[in-house]
Every structure is written in C-alpha cells, then in structure tokens.
Amino acid sequence: MDGTAGRAGYRRSAGSARGEARRLELLEKVSDELGVNGLVDFSLRRAARAAGTTHKVLLYYFDGPEDLLTQxxxxxxxxxxxxxxxxxxxxxxxxxxxxxxxxxxxxxxxxxxxxxxxxxxxxxxxxxxxxxxxxxxxxxxxxxxxxxxxxxxxxxxxxxxxxxxxxxxxxxxxxxxxxxxxxxxxxxxxxxxxxxxxxx
Incomplete structure (x- = not known):
C-alpha cells in the first residue's frame, strides 16, 4: 500500500466537523504566536512549533505557508x-x-x-x-x-x-x-x- 488512500482519507477528514475543530485549534495557536513574534521569518516550521505539531500536519489543513499566514x-x-x-x-x-x-x-x-x-x-x-x-x-x-x-x-x-x-x-x-x-x-x-x- 503506497499511503495515497490514507492521505486522501485524512484530507476528507479535515473537512469534517472534527477536522474543522482541529484546523481552528491549530489556527488559534499559530495566530497567538504570530501576535507575539510578528510576520518576519514566518515559516511552516515555525508555525508547527507554535502549534505543537509538524509542518506536514499543517499542510493537511492549510494550502501552504501563505494560506496559513493569511488565515x-x-x-x-x-x-x-x-x-x-x-x-x-x-x-x-x-x-x-x-x-x-x-x-x-x-x-x-x-x-x-x-x-x-x-x-x-x-x-x-x-x-x-x-x-x-x-x-x-x-x-x-x-x-x-x-x-x-x-x-x-x-x-x-x-x-x-x-x-x-x-x-x-x-x-x-x-x-x-x-x-x-x-x-x-x-x-x-x-x-x-x-x-x-x-x-x-
């Protein structure tokens, strides 16, 4: 199994009520960090540290660093x-x-x-x-x-x-x-x- 099916399933779950709650939880943590440290040198890895997760997880919920920064x-x-x-x-x-x-x-x-x-x-x-x-x-x-x-x-x-x-x-x-x-x-x-x- 190549993991593609698992990834697709995860992506579908990101749009569920539970997935949306998780996305909002991550967004709140990233927003809090941004409010303290500002936009300079913003990156997915920095955001992931703030959210207590990995940059790969953030990519399941957001369409890249610019989307996450904008949101x-x-x-x-x-x-x-x-x-x-x-x-x-x-x-x-x-x-x-x-x-x-x-x-x-x-x-x-x-x-x-x-x-x-x-x-x-x-x-x-x-x-x-x-x-x-x-x-x-x-x-x-x-x-x-x-x-x-x-x-x-x-x-x-x-x-x-x-x-x-x-x-x-x-x-x-x-x-x-x-x-x-x-x-x-x-x-x-x-x-x-x-x-x-x-x-x-």
Missing amino acids: AVLRLRTRRIDRSMAAAASADLTLAGRVRAMWPVLIGEEAWVLDQAIGLAMYDSGRYAQLAREASKQYLPFLLSICPADWDAQRKHEVAELILGVLRGFLVEWRTSGDAAGIEAGFAALDRALTAEESA
Whole structure:
C-alpha cells in the first residue's frame, strides 16, 4: 500500500466537523504566536512549533505557508474587530464617539502585527494583496453597523469608507512617526465631519 488512500482519507477528514475543530485549534495557536513574534521569518516550521505539531500536519489543513499566514492574520484582525465592536458599543451613541472609542483598540494588542501585514501587502502585492483586500471586507460590515440605522445603504457605505480610509491613514502615521498630536488634530476634524454628517 503506497499511503495515497490514507492521505486522501485524512484530507476528507479535515473537512469534517472534527477536522474543522482541529484546523481552528491549530489556527488559534499559530495566530497567538504570530501576535507575539510578528510576520518576519514566518515559516511552516515555525508555525508547527507554535502549534505543537509538524509542518506536514499543517499542510493537511492549510494550502501552504501563505494560506496559513493569511488565515492567521485574518484571525488576529477578527479579534481586533471584536474588541473594537465592544468598545464602540460601550461608547457614547454618536457615530463620532463610537469611532473615537475604537482608536485605543486599533493601536493596542497585536496592532503592530496587523500593520506589518498591510505593509507586506503593499511591498509584495503579487503574493500578499489578499491581506489588504480582506482587511476591507472584514472592517466594512462593522463600520456599516455603527452608522445610524435610519441612513440609506449608500450613505452608510460612503461614510464607512471615509472612516476606514481615515483610520488607516492615522494608523500609518502612528506606526511611522508616532505623531500623537497630529493624529489628535485629525480626529478633531473627523469628529466635526461625522457630527455634521449625522446631524444633516
């Protein structure tokens, strides 16, 4: 027996409920490691050490190192979005207040790794463009959800895109210059723009 049948059976099991639970368990461990050590020198062997398994096992559940890296980054970003949602929900009910409440989360835990991911997508878009594209897909539903419920879909979309673009700019500024005063000045203008939009 050449082992091909066994491998195929294992691959089928990876799509089962049990297999999916195992894949998510591995992904959580790799994501935790990535959140501590960052993207530089990421490899399947490094990921396998973090997950307490072998790189061959990871290849049963993920389509290579780039797929695993992308999924781990998406997982870290989901965690940040969940924390942002919690912060926004506990904030003042204005849109500007909700956006402002998100900022400490965006620059907090694991933020540097997610900023690395965007930088990697910009540096090598041929291989890592999905890291940036998926960021928009992940953030926009949340930003749409914090817009006033009585706005029409087009207005929500326009304002959500504005918020996303401005916050990305602030994150680049924070990471590259650390100009907190400049970012605060930008937030003051964003607050006014969102307040005016909400009262229009």
